[in-house]
Structure formats: C-alpha cells, structure tokens
Amino acid sequence: MSATAEPAIRVRGVTKSFKALPVLRGVDFDVAAGTVFALLGSNGAGKTTLVRILSTLLKADGGSASVHGHDVADSPEAVRESISLTGQFAAVDEVLSGRENLVLVARLRHLEQPGAIADELLARFSLTDAAHRRAGTYSGGMRRRLDIAMSLIGDPPVIVLDEPTTGLDPQTRIEVWQTVTQLAAQGTTVLLTTQYLDEAEHLADRIAILHEGTIIQNGTLAELKQLLPPATVEYVEKQPTLEEVFLALVGADARTTRKEPQ
C-alpha cells in the first residue's frame, strides 16, 4: 500500500440515525487506492448504511466521506461516476436477458458501443451461452456474476460489494472470490462488506471491524491477529483464527442479530 497516494475512500466521523436509533456513531477509515478493504460486522452493525452513504443513496447526518477525491455531499454526481455498487440482493432486471441488462447499464453510463461492452463482459464472466436468456432464469451464481459484471461497466475506479456472497453456495462463493481477486489485480479499489470472517481473511488487504456503529479495530490480518496472545502456547500449535479475534473484540453480543433499518 502506498502511503503517498490519496485514499480512494475517506470516511471521517460519519454519523447516521434512523429516527431515535443511532446506526453509525462516528465512523472513520481510509481505503488506499488499489486495495481490497473488508468491512466486517454482524447483522445490524451498520455496514449497509455506510455503503449506502458512500454510494450517495443516503445522506449522512454528520461527518464527511469522499470517494476518489469527491465529497459525497458536495459532488454526488462525481462520486457516482467513480463508484459502482453491487447490492446485497443482486439487483438485475429479471425480465431482460443478461445481455440486455449489460447493454442497459452501458447506455446509462453513456458509453460508446454498449453491445460490444456487453459481449466482452459476457465472455469474461462465462455467461455467453446464457446471454439471451432472461436473467430471471439464471442460477444464484450466474445472477451474482451478472450483477458484478454490471457494476464493472465503465471501469469505475472504486467498487463496493455489499455482502457479495450472502446466500451463495460454496462453489459460487469461490467464483465470486476469484472475481474479486482479479479486480484487485487490475488495480480496482474494492470495498467489501461481509459477515463471513473467512471471506475477509481470504480477500482483504485490510480489515475493519464495524461494531455498534463505530470501527473498533482496523488493520491487516497479521495486525489483528497480534491483538490476542495465542490461546494455548504451551501445548497446542494454534494461531487464533480471525473468527476468534472478531468474537473476542466485539464480545458475546455480536451473536445477537438485530435487523439493520433500511
């Protein structure tokens, strides 16, 4: 990670409440350009709220956030040019075919030759055979691949994947992981939210733990692991897994699931 470049995402003191319920209580973090950053948290921790603020779908109550150097409050249009969102619930148009979905997004991003862009992405995501079938007939994995392909159109420098593997079978999950790894290799900045600890462990350069509306820990996997001494040094050669670090840091109430308000 280069320390000199401006961070691709900068979040400072962001707060957000829904009515009387505070969801974000002052969130701070940076995502360096070209890295994969995982935002880890249980249901209700505020991950989706934060993602919605970064993609200008929601306004923060306080604090500031910028994407690719553009402030989300002052220049939301420039932010929308730089960021692409893949939702928790794969938002594809089920009536349109996979190809038509891609062409639609390419048109909305005002690109030349939307058809050629669509064909290229279909090939890249192994969807060429299903190109002319309605997206509603796709399997969960194909849908998610189409969803991610749609968010890559226009080569946005920052991609947000909000719980990209929630509800996917292990095989499809690995496919999505491979896609994320490829993106990172191309220099795209990826902000990944997940409640799966192994996912963060596999993919992320840095991991931040969002708990009860604040970032309670932020570091590389190695740094996070150092936060706890090995559990049983004398008899067992066992490093703490990230899961153990996470649960120890957030305490037992991390297991209580609360619904995050939309």
Added chain:
Amino acid sequence: MTAFALTDTGTLTGRSLRHILRSPDTIITTAVTPVALMLLFVFVLGGAISTGSDESYVNYLLPGILLITIASGVAYTSYRLFLDLKGGIVERFQSMPIARSSVLWAHVLTSLAANLVSVAIVIGVALLLGFRTGASPLAWLAVAGILILFTLALTWVAVIAGLSAKSVDGASAFSYPLIFLPFISSAFVPTATMPGPVAWFAENQPVTSIVNTMRALFAGQPVGAEIWVALAWLAGILAVACGFAVLAYRRRLR
C-alpha cells in the same frame, strides 16, 4: 448529469416498454374489464337507461368507459414501480451517474404508451358495437389530448402510490376509487336523474366535465365552457400529483 436527462429517460423507457412487450397480458387485462362493462351497459342495462338524447347508448357511454380503462391501467404503473423499488434495481440506477428523475419519467411515459394502446383496443370494440362519430380531425385531436392529460395526471397519482406502498396490494389499491368515480358522474346516466346531494357531487367532480367535453367532441357539438373546467381539473391534478410524487421520491433519499 441533467444533460443526459433525455437520453436516460429514453433508455429507461425502452427498458420498461420491453417489460410490457414481454407480458402483453397487462395491456389485454386493462382492456378486458372496460370492454365487459361496455357490453353489460349496452346490452343489459342500456335498454332501460334514458339519456334524453337521440344518440345511441354506446355513443353516450364510451367517454366514461375510456376513463375507466385508463384508471385501471395506471394501477400497473404503481405495481411496476413498486417492484422496481423492492427489487433494488432503482437503487442500482440511482447509484449510477444518470439523471435521477429519468427513473420516474420512464415509468410515466411507459404508462402513457400502454394506456393509449388499451384505449385504442376499447375504441375498436366500441366501433364493433355500433359507436359512430362525426368528429372532425381537430375534435379527435382534442379527445386524444384530453385522454393523454388524463393518463398523465392519474399516472403521477399512481407514482405516488408506487413510491409509498408497503406491499404489492397496497401499490394498486389506490386505483379502485378512481375506477369507481365515473359511476357517480354523467358517464352512464344523466346527473339530473340522481337525488340532490349525489347529483351535486356528480356535477362537481372532475369526471363529469371531462366526460361531457369528450361526448360533445365526439358528437361534433360545441364544447362550451365545460372544456375549461375539464382542463383546469386535469392540470390541477397533474401538478399536485407530480409535486407530491417528486417529494415522495426525494424523501426516499435521506
């Protein structure tokens, strides 16, 4: 990004028109109920209804039937908008650099196209049932203009319903009173035959002035001052509904 407002609206309208072409049943369904009502009134009830004119009854009732067609057709707009919101595709569109208003305009223009097709089908059936008009091209143009205004006004009401509904049923429930309104108007029987308070309501609600204007246009008679009452109602509903729809749309972004 307002520079792209027109292209974005065009792109998104193309998308929802494609939805309709792939489920043309929505257009057929929209036309079926008004056609059935028309058959019922012309062949069952019409013989007992005295309109006080020499015109055939199908000529008398067609304007009201056309309004019912549109009132039931716009329910599909709130239904489609609700599904788009619920499915997350609207959020995807809004997170992209597009003119955000184009999401609503696309649904409005699609509604206009779909309803005009339904109206054309109903007019076609009315012609088979003996509907005849001596309306001049200019009068036809005026009728088309009124129907377009009526569709736009009700569609924006439908947009409010679609934006604020909590369930699929809720999204289309708003249209039931709208479908019912023509029954308490001059659409099927002259208002003079109604008891005092009902007649007063019927004469002062928007459907009566719209129906009377269209009836006069079809009959090739002067429309008189009623067209201005009709246009005032339509413009008023359109402006208020459009305003509230935009407010409801913005409120979602908080």
